[in-house]
């Protein structure tokens with residue numbers, strides 16, 4: 001989604017987002033739906049909204065790939081990049097409310113990289129395919145679904161394990 005600044009008048013603009021095909025910029029997210037409000041005031045823009053998405057995830061426990069529903073809040077500020085920004089040193093002087101600023105060059109703002117970032121940030125740090133995922137079997141490494149491997153049944157009480165080990169060492 002590209003905003004052409006010259007064609008965009010000052011004020012509030014509403015954009016509906018509806019991507020059913022995986023967009024090249026949003027690889028693992030499809031579909032993505034929602035609406036964005038762009039508030040333009042001169043050269044600065046404030047983009048807010050909410051996006052609902054389906055993402056390809058890998059379970060952190062059983063490593064299975066699955067589809068997860070998610071929602072990302074969008075709240076981005078854009079302002080043009082100035083010469084001071086390029087020469088550096090300015091970063092330290094950024095006002096606290098400027099920390100989340102996205103700097104742009106030229107007359108066009110490509111929103112996708114920023115939106116993708118917001119979607120990525122909204123993903124869970126430790127995704128799980130389902131609440132009761134039991135992960136992988138510690139012994140054979142297979143996903144612990146129902147009774148696929150017999151290892152679980154052979155498991156010994158951890159309190160006995162130490163004793164058994166001692167016995168073996170003797």
Ligand SMILES: [Zn+2]
Nearest residue numbers: 059062129133
């Ligand atoms: Zn899982």
Ligand SMILES: [Zn+2]
Nearest residue numbers: 137140149151
């Ligand atoms: Zn097993």
